[in-house]
Amino acid sequence: MPDTKYVYDFAEGNKDLKDLLGGKGANLAEMTNLGLPVPPGFTITTEACTVFLETGSTPDGLDDEVSTHLAALEEARGKRLGDPDDPLLVSVRSGAKFSMPGMMETVLNVGLNDRSVEGLARQADNPRFAWDSYRRLIQMFGKTVQHIEGEAFEDALDEVKRAKGTENDLDLDSDDLRQLVDVYKGIVREHTGEDFPQDPREQMSQAVNAVFASWNSDRAVLYRRQERIPGDLGTAVSVVAMVFGNLGLDSGTGVAFTRDPGTGEQGVYGDYLQNAQGEDVVAGIRNTVPLQDLEKIDKTSYDRLMEIMATLEGHYQDLCDIEFTIESGQLWMLQTRVGKRTAAAAFRIASQLVDEGVIDLDEAVQRVTGEQLVQLMFPQFDTSAKVHQLGRGMSASPGAAVGKAVFDSYTAVKWSRSGEDVILVRRETNPDDLNGMIAARGILTSRGGKTSHAAVVARGMGKTCVCGAEELQVNTKRRFLTAPDGTEVHEGDVISVDGSTGRVYLGEVPVVDSPVVSYFEGNADSSDDLVEAVDRIMTHADSTRRMGVRANADTAEDAERARRFGAEGIGLCRTEHMFLGERRQHVERLILASDEEERDAALEALLPLQRWDFLQLLTAMDGLPTTIRLLDPPLHEFLPNITELSVRVALAESRGEKNENDLRLMQAVHRLHEANPMLGLRGVRLGLVVPGLFNLQTRAIAEAAAQLVKLGKDPKPEIMIPLVGSVQELEIIRAETSQVLREVAEETGIDLDILIGTMIELPRAALTADQIAEAAQFFSFGTNDLTQTTWGFSRDDVEAAFFSTYLEVGIFGVSPFETIDTEGVGELVRIGTDKGRATRPDLKVGVCGEHGGDPDSVHFFNEVGLDYVSCSPFRVPVARLEAARATVAQGGGSDSR
């Protein structure tokens, strides 16, 4: 086996080598090869890291390779590591394939020791700078490499400042810092039993190993679990010659964007800080100036930067974000990457880049995401008027909610019952707050992150939520909160919560409809360039995607909206709501029927009502396929709650009263009571056990369709049987259903071609899909129920009870009810699809769980080869866009100019 190459000079790499060199290393190499001024350096590969993590030591030969590259680096910089007169200093930086901000370690100023610090002082003509650099090295090295508590160093620094009578580092002079270095070296000795290493090469090796090891730090492991980043990738390490922005007024550091990340306009966007290093910008000690001002400060560097920015954008064909340093008038590029942007900017930039001929439409579709589209579709606060922002937290669940602040769940429920809109404000929520969360328009917490209980449960409910707004002090006992500006909000005061931005406002901020929704609704403002960009991209998406997009809609109203939003059919019409309200009495009669006659009478009363339901729905969806699921929930859902009824009966009895109907109901409730209704008598089981029920629904569908055909319409109903676990169940129901269809065809003289298919929502259905496909003309994966049975948890019960714990400890990266669990549930979707098509190659296969509108899930479904996804009407545009993105990403784009 040839020796593996573990070290790449920047000149040897490129941006496509992220697997090997990490994101930072790959982009530094790319810039180097573009001829841009990057400090020389090299990258040690992720492969070296994985060897280190597996064996506990770096691979054989790595040292020699590093030495070779280090020599080249010294050559390029004209300085030598550890040179007592003019030392080369390097930074040792982590950089993995996927960005893991702040998770791993970096050590700066490697190469300083008791002798070279003096050389640096002389060379820079700046002893304070040299000794400050040295103490920073010892501090960072001690913490990162030697695992000494950071406090030890900070305490020592504070001590020196106290002795000097100042609170500001800048007031310390070179002598103070020289003295601090001695203290720091003492700390190192005390904690490690050894002196701070004076050999710069030793410093470097230890730093590299420490960065490698930081891959498996607790927080990094946790982060990866949450972000679903594989644990075996490892990190690369870049060793870069140090450049300094803090050598004087002709030095400085800054960040820049190649275009406005808010609007997408090309131009000069960024910040600059004179005589400073990157850390100082972060520390916020002095204020930055707009990047434009650099032109006045250092026109040469400014012009060069502008050139470079144009080069980078042309090269990356996208908005780039850049970090740079000017060292004594010399511009150095320290990092670049494709920059983050707002949702609106993403659409505008993609469209602009097409106009500029930089990218094609396929690529434009790739440049935006469904989540961005979702953000654009939520109603937004109109902040053009004067608003009073109280503070900001994390955007946990999007939306714009206005209501009276309440500080406990009991009040939330009580006030909302009396018609008030309320915002539930808590430090953090727990399972006891569930009812309050349901009652509230929005939720605001001062603690906890995006995986906290409040965030998880709110997202599950689709409820607006801002969490972790730590600058707001919430006093639940005394029922008020305090903003940083001193404003107090007491119970009953109105606040506005923006779940999309995390902002919280005092009072009622007016809400405006999203212009993007208006566009989908057909009321577009064509002069809006955002609408124009969305239209252009969505039009291309529709012509590109392979999968169809349908909607889940139960009423004609929902169906009409779905159609406007671009749905190409109904993938799931749930019929249970059609039995609620006044119709509940008929279901009750059906359940309480003591003989066939009573039962038939109840069914007959339902027939015209059901027929009317389907007439409406099929009219709205004229010409498009409309999948109607026969009744699914257990019958006891139509009866009173067992506990409430028991209490009522017991209280009546204690008063010596007796209500015959209640007693009769009580009997039925007890007969039908189920310990686990989710796993009970529902779906196809109901159809098999309750004679006539499914036939009633089938007849109503067929009669409605026949009536519409007579009116010259083109109804396309499809009948879907829920909760099938074995082909035998489906065969029996299908025989009955077909019989009813034949009867209606004979009675009406209209020959209807109505497909009969099934939901695949039980593991067994997926596992035996080859058999089930013998009897089914289509499959629709019900991934909500499939998730519940595959994992063995019921959403109602567990989301509040333990999902936040699971997300916190990293068992889930994201709730499996939001994004399909590809390894478990997705595996069943794959098995079911493959087995089904093995039996019936032209089997139409779709999905109608909520995952149908989730971007990651849509990509998975496209990969598995489903024919369509179906989701809530509001999510239809997201699914259209993501289906196209998946098509292009998986190599099926239509426009590859």
Added chain:
Amino acid sequence: MPDTKYVYDFAEGNKDLKDLLGGKGANLAEMTNLGLPVPPGFTITTEACTVFLETGSTPDGLDDEVSTHLAALEEARGKRLGDPDDPLLVSVRSGAKFSMPGMMETVLNVGLNDRSVEGLARQADNPRFAWDSYRRLIQMFGKTVQHIEGEAFEDALDEVKRAKGTENDLDLDSDDLRQLVDVYKGIVREHTGEDFPQDPREQMSQAVNAVFASWNSDRAVLYRRQERIPGDLGTAVSVVAMVFGNLGLDSGTGVAFTRDPGTGEQGVYGDYLQNAQGEDVVAGIRNTVPLQDLEKIDKTSYDRLMEIMATLEGHYQDLCDIEFTIESGQLWMLQTRVGKRTAAAAFRIASQLVDEGVIDLDEAVQRVTGEQLVQLMFPQFDTSAKVHQLGRGMSASPGAAVGKAVFDSYTAVKWSRSGEDVILVRRETNPDDLNGMIAARGILTSRGGKTSHAAVVARGMGKTCVCGAEELQVNTKRRFLTAPDGTEVHEGDVISVDGSTGRVYLGEVPVVDSPVVSYFEGNADSSDDLVEAVDRIMTHADSTRRMGVRANADTAEDAERARRFGAEGIGLCRTEHMFLGERRQHVERLILASDEEERDAALEALLPLQRWDFLQLLTAMDGLPTTIRLLDPPLHEFLPNITELSVRVALAESRGEKNENDLRLMQAVHRLHEANPMLGLRGVRLGLVVPGLFNLQTRAIAEAAAQLVKLGKDPKPEIMIPLVGSVQELEIIRAETSQVLREVAEETGIDLDILIGTMIELPRAALTADQIAEAAQFFSFGTNDLTQTTWGFSRDDVEAAFFSTYLEVGIFGVSPFETIDTEGVGELVRIGTDKGRATRPDLKVGVCGEHGGDPDSVHFFNEVGLDYVSCSPFRVPVARLEAARATVAQGGGSDSR
């Protein structure tokens, strides 16, 4: 393609061709080739049947083949089909690979017509016989081939008898029957518009097609669904020359066994009926005589029969059951097959055959079944004393139950609460009877078969049940039943119900322990030849089987019994019962704990109790692996029922009272209430959400084990984590558990090697078993829960609600909780095992669901390659036997002399 051969002369077939020739055809061929006197004939293959069923017509060339074989048959018999002087008559008989008794059709006397009937009359010198044969042909042909209602013929027959003034067919003379033939032909003409076919060849073809078509009759389809016989096998048709046992006193018909089916002794067992046909025996018009009497009647035939029986038993190496006919002194063999026998006889015969050198011990193990062993293990009624049998039904669920008859569920519950043993007697049961069934010692119904509600639910509960005892008239309104002998049993009268035999007795019949159980318990009566046979076969089984057998046992007492029954370890110790009774208060404290201190106190109180539990258990299982499952059920199971508590609190409130503890409990109950507890906060989720709970249990196990090691014992506990769905869950718990084990090892100085593994009881666990195996040292499939989640039904809810419907309509052949559903749940077991072993080749894999003691399931688990099965102690011997049978059947026998 060469022409397929569709017809086999009896001389061309053999007993191994059951697939092609059906059971009957293959055994007739086998006897023919043994040189036994079989009436000549041929068999049309199942392949011809499947062509017919697929295309609607018989395959090309079949007619020619049949003609050729018919000519040979005519040659052999020296008679021609349709010969007006001396006609050959044939029977056309169905016969499939698997016995489907009574499901398909047979037509006798084919070949008679208006002319040949006269020839037959002359040849037999018996016109009555000839005309009776002819009218039987028309009747059978009309019903079977022409689908005329049987009533039409029966009414006509009754009419003739009425005219004659008799009620007995035998009183009709040849003129009456000749007249009846005319009437029958009129019926055929009226119903079909055509004359009864006079062409004998046409009769035969139509009869063959009718038998083919009967494969798909409703009842045959239903039967196959229930028995899980594939629907595409088709039936063979045998065409056999008719022989007649009703030609006079030198004719007759009989059945025989080659040894006593009750005890296994060789000898002469059977019945004979002179001057009769098989149908007459069934009709029971005259009484049969013991087979021995044939020696006096016809010594030549008797001696010949004895010879043949010896030949057959030697050939089949097993007890054979035989049908024969003597036609005018000539003995003919009409059928043979390996005969059914009682459970005790099966063991005795197998052992005897080994003694006789006929079979080896591997074969002996194959000759008995686990179900037979179960029958021998149930307590039995001692019917040696005088008993009064009331009647008999189907043995729906085994056992011997004695109690007072009650006629509704309400009474059953009421009486049992006051300490009475009751037998619930119903016409049939429905879901409302569930509580009554739970309360009763046994269940007796007068209607419904083995798949009726009563039977299914009783088997699920392991409760004694006799169903479909139609001869008992049950009057539930007036609360008594009437036996055929006129005995009345009123509510409160004691009856005894034998679920193993289906027999029902008046009064209390004494119950005796099974001698086989005494043997397992170590109190064998060695003089009992049954015990001897069981011992011999079980000893060989243990030396032969590949899989280990463990027991599910929660207490030391159960564990000791399991050991005596041959368990090689505990596969599942459920710890939840250890928190009931007085300990419930500690769990309540744990749940109600408002801070860490209270919680820790509750846990600490539990520690010594748990340690004591495990000390007991591990002592009982000293030296054997003992798998302990950490707490699985949701915590609210330890709290009062929500409905009962709500009623209590509401009533107290209505009286103006207030119980603080109840209110606190109420809060907790509401917080922990789950809509679907099966899918809720339980198993590993509990361990992750309730700090300290699993650690408490782990510590108790480790401390108990360490204590025993110090006492010189050899405890082998294994810790099993329940309800794992993803490797991340297991990793976290495993890390904590290992930490506790290390701590205990340090504290005690005893280094314990305790395996940590997981249950695979969720579909996701099986699908991601490759990942889970990274963190698990063993797998144990929890097939009860796996069945519930794979099918999406909870046993508690659905068994009573719809399993009987499912079994009746053939969706299940058997409840998937009794025998593993190999296609769905079994597929996951296979996937989980394969994926687990792919990661960890030496992974120990077992099963601890109830399927571990079910014969068919054990065979499946052996095939999949599991290391052990674990089942209830009582089922351990069954599992030992079936594991050996599976090993031998799957080609791994140890004794293949």
